[in-house]
Amino acid sequence: MRTERANGGGQAERRDLRVIVGAAIIRDGRVLACARSAPPEVAGMWEFPGGKVEPGESETAALARECAEELAVRVEIGDRVGRNVRMAHGRSVLKVYAARLLHGDQPKALEHSALRWLSADELDSVTWLPADAPIVAALRPMLST
Numbered sequence: 331m332r333t334e335r336a337n338g339g340g341q342a343e344r345r346d347l348r349v350i351v352g353a354a355i356i357r358d359g360r361v362l363a364c365a366r367s368a369p370p371e372v373a374g375m376w377e378f379p380g381g382k383v384e385p386g387e388s389e390t391a392a393l394a395r396e397c398a399e400e401l402a403v404r405v406e407i408g409d410r411v412g413r414n415v416r417m418a419h420g421r422s423v424l425k426v427y428a429a430r431l432l433h434g435d436q437p438k439a440l441e442h443s444a445l446r447w448l449s450a451d452e453l454d455s456v457t458w459l460p461a462d463a464p465i466v467a468a469l470r471p472m473l474s475t
C-alpha cells in the first residue's frame with residue numbers, strides 16, 4: 331500500500347517520492363542557466379543548479395549544498411518559482427526556488443560544461459531539460475527587462 335503524509339501545503343505526498351531541488355539564481359534581472367555535462371542523453375541541455383535532497387536534509391539545505399558543490403557559491407534561498415513538476419513517471423518531483431548570490435561570490439562551472447546569465451528575452455536561447463518548461467515560464471515575469 332502506498333504510504334502518504336501531509337506536506338507543508340497540506341497535500342498528500344508519497345513518502346518514497348524523490349525530491350529534486352533547483353536554484354533560480356537571479357542577479358541584475360538575469361537567471362543563471364547551467365549546461366549539463368552528463369549523462370550523455372542530457373549533456374548539453376540546460377538546467378538550474380541543484381540535485382537530489384538527501385534523507386533528513388531540508389530543501390533549502392540541499393540547495394545551499396548543491397550550489398556550493400557545483401558552483402562554489404553561497405546563496406540565500408527565496409520564494410518558490412513555479413509549481414511542483416512531476417518527473418520519472420511520478421517517482422520524483424522538481425521544486426525550484428529563487429536564490430541570490432551572497433558575499434559577491436562568482437559562480438564557477440565545477441560540474442557543468444557552461445554557465446550563462448539569461449535575461450527574460452534570452453530564456454528560449456538554450457534548450458532546457460523538458461521538466462523545466464513550466465518553471466522557465468513562471469520565471470520570465472520575475473526577470474526585469
Ligand SMILES: Nc1nc2c([nH]c(=O)n2[C@H]2C[C@H](O)[C@@H](COP(=O)(O)OP(=O)(O)OP(=O)(O)O)O2)c(=O)[nH]1
Nearest residue numbers: 350351352377378379380381382417424459461462
Ligand atoms: N539539478 C537539476 N536537475 C534537474 C532539473 N530539471 C530536471 O529535469 N532535472 C533532473 C535531472 C536529473 O535526472 C535529476 C537531478 O539529478 P542529479 O543527478 O543532477 O542530482 P545530484 O546532483 O543529486 O546527483 P548525484 O549525486 O545523484 O550524482 O533531476 C533542473 O533544473 N536542475
